[in-house]
Amino acid sequence: MATQGWLLRGLVFVICGTALIHGMPPQNPVRCNQNGCVFYNSYGVWGDRKDCKAPTVVYPTTEEELRLAVANANKNNVKVKVVTKFSHSIPKLACPMGNAVLISTERYNSIINVDVDNLSVTADAGVSLRNLIDRVEQRGVESRGVALLGGC
DSSP, rough: OOOHHHHHHHHHHHHHGGGGOOOOOOOOOOEEEEEEEOOOTTTTTTTTTOOOEEEEOOOSSSSHHHHHHHHHHHHTTTTEEEEOOOOOOHHHHHHHOOSOOOEEEETOOOOEEETTTEEEEOOTTOOOOHHHHHHHHHHOOOTTTOOOOOOO
């Protein structure tokens, strides 16, 4: 009977305690040193996921900087791999080999426009779901029922 009491208290702790735990995003998947940059995959638990190597990474903060980075890569015949701070893409399938540049959306300042009257939201690519929900709620629109996916 004492064992069941401990089990019950442990189960209550686990169930109630999980409400206090907040998920942490993975560490930055792009790491650079003097030899170049490596894009690591956050889903690296499978053996077929390899790291993606590139000589450089660009961190555009505006749409214009993003356009310039892509135009520069195109002009110089450099392959491009766009990466997010959550590294959801699979490097083995999408890693540009050889002369390449990684374009990270980590610092991209996405624009979020909330039109309360028309109940619509327009957001740039790269916006996190957490930022989107926060902006909608700042405008007084309740976002109850919105799925919280990875990338919050």
